[in-house]
Every structure is written in C-alpha cells, then in structure tokens.
Amino acid sequence: ETGVTQSPTHLIKTRGQQVTLRCSSQSGHNTVSWYQQALGQGPQFIFQYYREEENGRGNFPPRFSGLQFPNYSSELNVNALELDDSALYLCASSSPLEYEQFFGPGTRLTVL
C-alpha cells in the first residue's frame, strides 16, 4: 500500500508569483484535503476534493484553488503569493467510510 506523497519537498518563491503543489493520495482513497500550517500553529483546513469536485472550503481567499484528477491525485494552486503564504502545506487523503485522514510529508513553501 503506497502512502500519501507530496511534491516538491521545499519551494522558494517571490511575492506575486504563482505556485502549484502536488499530492498523490493513498491507494483506495478518493478524498483529498489540503491544510496550511504556519510555524508554531496547527494545520488549517483549506479545502477538500471528492470525486474531482470541491466539496468544502475553509476561510481562504479564491487565489487558493485546487484540482483533483481521475486517479484522485490533487493539486493546490496559489496565485499572487503573499509573504504570509509561507507555511507547510499538507495534503491528506481519506476514504469516505473512515474519519481518519492520512497525511503526506508536506511541502515547505517560503515566499520572499
């Protein structure tokens, strides 16, 4: 069974740029959630995708967008990067039958 993977591991961007983060869900999971974790804080829910549709969103602006593909992998896109977007971005996959979420190792984004 393959776990959740994320790429890239680290990323450095400048303010105003755009970034795409990728996530491959665990085998058998069709739901993917994205979280942002600022330094010293707990993860905050960005949005969730189920069967290629966004079915829930946290308190994040529209410049945070996503996609889910037929193989259930997912992308998180952030436009017009701001300094405060610097954080660890975590992807988690889950099965609709279970509440437990399986997290990837995260992508550390630094915005300069």
Place this chain on the structure above:
Amino acid sequence: SQQGEEDPQALSIQEGENATMNCSYKTSINNLQWYRQNSGRGLVHLILIRSNEREKHSGRLRVTLDTSKKSSSLLITASRAADTASYFCATGATSGAGSYQLTFGKGTKLSVIP
C-alpha cells in the same frame, strides 16, 4: 481559525514518566482525533474517539472525551525519548457541503528527556 486549544503548550518530562495533554473545543463534533507531528513533517494519526465514547485505549495511549465540558485528554504512559513530538487534537465535523473537516488546535510540544 483554530477550533480549540491544547494545554499545556509545551511539556518536558523524564523518560518513563507519564505525559498528559488536554484539549478544549467549541462546537458540536462527530468525533475527536489526536495526531502526532515530528519536527514539522506530516501528521500521523494516533487515535479517534467518537462523540458517544468516554474513554479509549491504544497501546500506551489513553484518550478521554467529555462532551459536556467540550474537552479531551491524551495520556501517554511510560514515555520514551521517541515520543518527543508535537501532539494535536482535531475535531471532526461534517459541513453543509458534505465534506468532513478536521479543525486542529495549536498543539502541545512534548519533550521526553532520556
């Protein structure tokens, strides 16, 4: 926004001692989960307790839930240096759109000294 708060924010104990972390939350929940995170890496699920359960055990972990007080505690018995990590509680609830969302606290940073 954060759902609740873990207490204490940081905890330092000697190997072999027990560690207790508390979590408070604000809204109705389906369940509450505890996760562990090593050094800013991915989170690992430890245990889930449903809203109709009061106590649950898993190995050296014991979790309690008091829905009347909107609080939970995580007890790690006979701690080991390898337990050094940040521990987060997360409340789960289903949104109107149908998604199941986790809302995390700020975490307790546990240091176990050999």
